[in-house]
Amino acid sequence: MSPYDVIVVGARCAGAPLAMLLARTGHSVLLLDRASFPSDTLSTHWILRPGVELLASWGLEDRLAATGCPPIDQLRVDFGSTVLSGTPTAANGPATTYAPRRSVLDALLVDAAREAGAEVREGSSVRDVVWENGVVAGVRGQDARGVPFAERARLVVGADGRGSTIARAVGAPVTKDRGPLAATLYGYWSHVPADGAETFVRPGLGASLWPTHDGLTVVALTLPRTDFLAHRSGSERLYLDTLDRLPELRARMHGGRLAEPVRAAGLLRNFFRLPHGPGWALAGDAGQHKDPIGAHGISDAFTDADSLARAIGQEFSGALAPGRSLARYAARRDAGRAAMFEFVCRQAELQPLDEDFTRVLRASAEDPRLRGELLDVFAGSRRVEELFRLARAGRPDQ
Ligand SMILES: Cc1cc2nc3c(=O)[nH]c(=O)nc-3n(C[C@H](O)[C@H](O)[C@H](O)COP(=O)(O)OP(=O)(O)OC[C@H]3O[C@@H](n4cnc5c(N)ncnc54)[C@H](O)[C@@H]3O)c2cc1C
Structure with missing residues (x-):
């Protein structure tokens, strides 16, 4: 040996x-x-900002970009009552991310x-x-x-x-x-344009989409594990039925086609x-x-x-x-x-938003800086602890 x-x-x-x-x-x-x-x-494949910064430090970000993977500069997080939308920032400008095929x-x-x-x-x-x-x-x-x-x-x-x-x-x-808390189902769509990353947060349901290689958009759904275990009709049926619960997203996908079979992970x-x-x-x-x-x-x-x-x-x-x-x-x-x-x-857990988070979110409607900080947390360029600190300090109510 x-x-x-x-x-x-x-x-x-x-x-x-x-x-x-x-x-x-x-x-x-x-x-x-x-x-x-x-x-x-x-696996879906959105690489948050800390991961992209490491790729860059290893000399591999340019190589990834050269594969034709679209850079993601825009992020939209839709909580139903409130929508955060904009360009997350990093130390030297936009917090560009990518969602390359694995x-x-x-x-x-x-x-x-x-x-x-x-x-x-x-x-x-x-x-x-x-x-x-x-x-x-x-x-x-x-x-x-x-x-x-x-x-x-x-x-x-x-x-x-x-x-x-x-x-x-x-x-x-x-x-x-x-233990396992949720199940994820995802599919690759043609003719569903995505100008950046988008996330929808609803009680009992989460959805995200990202542009990836070959002009495709990957659309991932998170649902309670119990819903996943109870379904008997196959992953694709469950995926499409669940998408129907987000009519604002479904409407945008009109004309889109599933380019590959739906994939499911239920025991994470x-x-x-x-x-x-x-x-x-x-x-x-x-x-x-x-x-x-x-x-x-x-x-x-x-x-x-x-x-x-x-x-x-x-x-x-x-x-x-x-x-x-x-x-x-x-x-x-x-x-x-x-x-x-x-x-x-x-x-x-896909529960309704807790009080602290709701308070920060509500305050962000009046405070562009706070909105930007929240977006940074979701892109990974700001630590979540800062969000908790903001909530605890009650800054939004000041
Ligand atoms: C449905 C789903 C969606 C996801 N979406 C995202 C996302 O959007 N963004 C994100 O950041 N993360 C996402 N993840 C998580 C991400 O896939 C993992 O965190 C990441 O792949 C971990 O990398 P890893 O190298 O630790 O392990 P893995 O990617 O699991 O790689 C392990 C490797 O080990 C090899 N291996 C295992 N056992 C042996 C053995 N006995 N001998 C030899 N080889 C072995 C396997 O073949 C495999 O290649 C998702 C995961 C799932 C399940």
Whole structure:
């Protein structure tokens, strides 16, 4: 078995950039995925502003734009009684975002990892980790032809999604679990123009649309999980019937055609797992997952990749006691995500807006600056904690 510095299992939003960053800093990296790229996956694909800023910092935003993915500068959030609409802002101007097809985005990330010097093996399925004296020392699995393999490394990273094989193999404890709250159904439409991102928030229903590659618009619906479990008529029927509950959106889609079969995800747990232990770490959905209603997963996975790459560099440098850098990575993740986790769970419950939020929203009608700040929160360029602070301080009523 050839020893690597790091084996990364899973080569999408968390794993591929992590492998790229580690390889760029001179580490030997093996990146494994059972998929072969380009490969689609069950996910819509709006990348919030923090994710776009990381792509830019890695030198990949221009490459993404060159794939023909339309930039998104406008955001409209429709609460029924109030509509927020405008250009979210970042430090240096508009908070441009993108909604690239995953087949395009993930292949671009895998190519970048390979170019950086990571060894990429597609079609390679990991079955288990290898233990040595209580420390994870490698993985075993089988390649696309069914031939078993085993590889060793100083650290194994599970970037293998919410059903992570690595998390299960190492027994990573779940530290917070809100279970599944909502179901998501989405479809790709031709002849439904979208000039930016749009979200509709209603009790018992959420909807979002984004322009994507090939002139298509992806329209996603969030509905109570119980509605999803109770339906018996197939995902497409449920999707179209649910769309009919938003007549203002449905009217705009007149003349549009579903370009691909409707996709559905009904069992999306909201959880945190402890993301590190002796010889192992977790990144992206493997370590923390929340309902896609807020579109945070890709951006969070990029953030984990960036943060974990630094932590691994420090860990290997021996500057701190063993495990210390990884513990800091975990603490940063938990502190950075706690408030948004609660906010997203609340959104996914699809309940009427709470009092604090209603108050901020009402005040925003008279206050353009507040309206802009709210839009920034939904685009990810402003932290949700600021929204809570505004609500608590009662600034809107002053
Ligand atoms: C319906 C839906 C809509 C969503 N919409 C959005 C959105 O609009 N915006 C957003 O930011 N996020 C969205 N998300 C969330 C987003 O898809 C995830 O957060 C993101 O993909 C996480 O990336 P990841 O790299 O951690 O995991 P994944 O993308 O799940 O990648 C894991 C990889 O690991 C591989 N793998 C798994 N097990 C093994 C194994 N044993 N051996 C080898 N390889 C393995 C898989 O093949 C896969 O390629 C959505 C999710 C869903 C379900």
